Every structure is written in C-alpha cells, then in structure tokens.
C-alpha cells in the first residue's frame with residue numbers, strides 16, 4: 464500500500480504549465496531524492512506535496528486521506544533559507560516545534576519545563592546544546608539547517624520535505640549533515656523528499672532518485688511544455704540493487 | 720584614500736557630533752550681540768543669558784494669579800495629548816496593519832481604502848474636528864490619530880507582507896492556527912518596525928499637536944507659544960521651542976533604546 468500517491472498532477476501559473484502529468488507513488492519510510500535542471504519545477508512539486516499550493520489538476524493523497532488544502536502537522540519542511548524563526552532563541556525554536564499547535568502557541572508551567580527538557584535533548588542530538596540561548600542569526604549556515612531539521616522533527620511529521628537543505632553549505636559541513644540526516648532517518652523511519660542539485664548527494668541519501676525534465680521541447684517556445692518525472696532510479700546500495708540481488712541468488716544456488 | 724573609507728577616530732567623531740551645535744550657538748550669540756549693541760531694547764534675538772534667566776523663571780516661579788507653574792502644566796497637558804494620540808495610533812495601526820498583511824480578505828477590503836485616506840491632508844480636517852468634537856481634548860487627540868494612523872498602518876502592513884513566506888508556511892507545518900501565527904510569528908517580527916514607525920510619526924504628531932493647540936486650547940506648549948507671540952516674547956518662545964526639541968529627542972532616544980533592549984535579534988538601524 465503506497466503512502467504518498469500523486470495522481471496526474473498538473474500545475475500552471477497563469478497560462479504557463481510548470482509541471483504536467485506527474486504520477487508517482489511512494490511507500491512509507493522511503494527517502495526520495497529529486498533532481499532536475501534549475502527552474503524545471505522541483506520546488507513547485509514540493510509545494511504541491513506540502514499543500515502550500517493546490518494543483519490545477521490531479522491530486523496528492525497521503526495515507527489515503529483526502530487531498531490537503533493547506534500545510535499541516537503531518538508534513539514538515541526545511542527550506543534553503545528562512546527556515547527558523549529569527550526572533551526566537553535556538554531552544555525556543557525547538558520548543559515552538561511542539562507548542563505552536565496549542566491555542567496560544569505556547570506552553571505554560573510544567574508543560575513548558577518538560578518541553579524545554581525535550582528540546583535540550585533534541586539540541587544535544589543536533590550538536591547545538593552549547594548555543595541553546597543564542598539567536599539563530601549568530602549561528603553558522605550548517606548549524607541553522609540542523610536547527611531547522613531539529614525543529615521540524617520536534618513536531619513529529621510523517622513526511623519531511625527538504626528543499627535544497629544543504630545547498631549553501633561547504634562540502635565538509637555537507638558530509639556531516641548527511642550523516643546527521645541518515646541517523647535521524649534510521650531512528651524515526653520517516654518518509655523524506657529532498658530536492659538537491661547534487662547528484663552524488665541524491666544517490667547517496669536516496670532510496671529513489673526522481674528526475675524532473677521536459678519530455679517535449681518546443682524550439683520556438685521552450686516554456687510551452689511543463690516538466691514531468693522522466694526517470695525514476697532505484698538508488699539503494701548506490702544504485703545497483705539488482706546486481707546485488709543476482710549475486711546473492713547465485714551464492715545461494717552454489718550452496719544449494 | 721577614498722572618502723568613503725575615511726573613518727573618524729572616537730574623539731574626532733565626538734568632536735564632529737558636537738560641532739554643529741556649538742556653531743549654531745556661536746552664530747546665534749554673535750547675531751544677538753550685534754543687534755543688542757545696536758539697540759539694547761531689541762526683542763528679536765535675546766541674549767543667551769536672557770533666555771537662560773527666562774527659562775529659570777518659567778520653570779520655577781508660579782503664575783502671578785494662580786500660583787501654578789504654567790510651564791509644567793503646559794508640558795503635562797501637551798504630553799498627555801501626544802501620548803494618547805500616538806498610543807491610539809500605534810495600537811490601531813498594529814492591529815489593522817497585521818490584518819492587512821496577513822489576511823488576504825482584509826487586504827482586499829482595506830488596503831486601497833487606507834491608501835486613499837492617507838492622502839487627505841489632516842490639517843484640512845481640523846475645522847471639521849472642532850465642529851464635531853468641540854474645542855476640548857478630544858479633537859486634538861483625534862487630529863494626532865488621523866495624522867499619524869494611515870502611515871503606521873501602511874508601514875506595518877507592508878512589513879507584515881514582507882515577513883518571509885517560508886516562515887508562515889513553516890509555522891503552518893508546526894500546526895499553528897492563524898491566530899497563533901499572528902501572535903507568535905508576525906507580531907514579534909513587526910514589533911521593532913512598530914517602534915520605528917512611532918519614532919518617525921513623532922515629528923508629524925508634534926506638528927498636529929501644536930497646530931491644534933495654537934488654534935483652540937487654554938493650556939499646552941503650542942498654546943503658550945502662540946499666546947506670547949503677541950508680546951513678541953522671543954525669550955519665552957525660544958525656551959519652549961528648545962524644551963519641545965529636548966522632549967522630542969528624549970522620546971526618540973527612549974524608543975530606540977527600548978527597541979534594542981526588547982528585540983536584540985533585530986538588525987540595528989539608525
């Protein structure tokens with residue numbers, strides 16, 4: 464039973480189609496990398512998954528529920544920028560992950576204390592415990608993204624959407640963030656969609672890599688056609704699952 | 720070295736800051752001296768020492784008839800009107816600005832209306848206010864509100880719209896309602912801007928206050944200035960003008976200090 468089902472989704476802005484006829488289904492716990500040329504509609508697709516926008520045609524269903532019309536608790540998101548609240552300290556940002564759903568957006572009394580303790584655990588997990596009382600503006604790019612992920616996870620979403628989360632980081636920090644994300648994912652078993660421009664990253668982290676591209680190209684007017692998913696790679700074990708499977712089978716046959 | 724790269728050292732910076740004040744004072748002293756030597760009973764440019772004596776007399780000696788020190792009563796009356804007017808403007812401006820910035824429905828309903836309202840010259844409405852609200856406190860406060868509110872609304876709604884969309888989406892994914900988004904995301908983000916807008920509105924607010932007091936009042940800084948104008952009492956007028964300037968500067972300074980203290984995460988402005 465597929466967890467996320469995208470059926471025949473079209474999205475156009477004005478009369479300009481951006482994505483057309485996207486069909487994909489994703490199992491719970493899968494890590495989906497999304498790659499494609501700049502401006503082909505990857506972020507648009509993510510916004511549709513998030514229900515920040517509604518498609519002009521088609522629908523996105525999660526766990527069989529009716530299509531969402533606005534963002535909600537089941538889908539968390541980390542953008543490339545502006546992902547944390549600049550007016551809250553690092554700890555308050557993580558607490559906000561749990562408290563914004565409350566009537567006043569805050570915890571009081573014992574709840575607040577408990578939430579702070581949980582937040583400190585999350586921060587220790589993200590390696591941010593030493594800056595808990597600082598404002599995000601004083602953090603480096605990598606730390607801010609770790610905070611954004613920590614905050615999104617504090618809300619315990621079923622799906623995490625990442626739009627070029629490591630796009631602005633240096634290669635070293637990027638590698639550290641990969642390990643961080645992998646560990647978190649192993650722990651939570653979340654379904655993840657990640658847009659990236661880095662193919663290596665896409666194949667390293669993803670179970671599947673979706674490639675967005677325009678299937679048809681009008682030389683007179685390139686903006687006439689929208690993009691769709693042109694390739695859907697199986698990326699487990701570095702993209703060579705079938706070879707592994709055959710080898711295993713072979714070994715078994717030898718033994719038998 | 721390019722001019723844009725020449726930075727003053729600390730003492731030089733202080734010196735340069737003080738310099739224009741000193742220059743204006745010297746220029747005034749010289750001008751006053753020239754006129755007074757030509758005509759000792761000249762009233763136009765009283766000597767700095769005369770102004771000082773007047774200031775001391777105004778702030779310490781009671782009125783001959785009532786025994787009240789009118790200077791402080793004037794100050795109190797004016798500050799009350801100003802605080803009330805600006806306070807109402809700031810509160811209304813904040814609420815309406817947030818609504819226009821956050822709610823597309825309110826934006827369609829109000830944004831153009833406020834834009835048109837802000838084009839009405841407030842002073843032209845003053846006679847109407849006097850007719851409708853009488854000559855008492857109310858019409859003066861209303862004038863200040865009318866004069867400053869449209870700017871505050873427009874400034875704050877613009878600032879609210881500029882809150883990154885990402886933050887609003889993020890808050891929604893954390894389960895925040897419209898109310899919580901207003902309270903926990905938009906409000907804190909525009910608060911520093913509200914203080915900024917109030918600072919910028921103080922100038923117009925004083926203008927409207929003094930205009931209203933000049934026309935109809937029996938107490939107030941603007942009333943006094945226009946009253947003693949009849950006797951050409953330049954020393955009194957100048958004392959009041961300097962006092963108003965000091966008050967306005969102190970308010971501005973306090974608001975800035977407050978903004979820095981309360982919103983340490985916001986980037987610093989002037």
Ligand SMILES: Nc1ncnc2c1ncn2[C@@H]1O[C@H](COP(=O)(O)OP(=O)(O)OP(=O)(O)O)[C@@H](O)[C@H]1O
Nearest residue numbers: 476477481499500501502503504505506507508660
């Ligand atoms: N709100 C909008 N209104 C009109 N056009 C839009 C809007 N949002 C995006 N577009 C257009 O849709 C196209 C796809 O944008 P999108 O941001 O999804 O691309 P992307 O694949 O994420 O690109 P990048 O890799 O550069 O982030 C772009 O050509 C963009 O100009």
Ligand SMILES: [Mg+2]
Nearest residue numbers: 505506507626
């Ligand atoms: Mg994008």
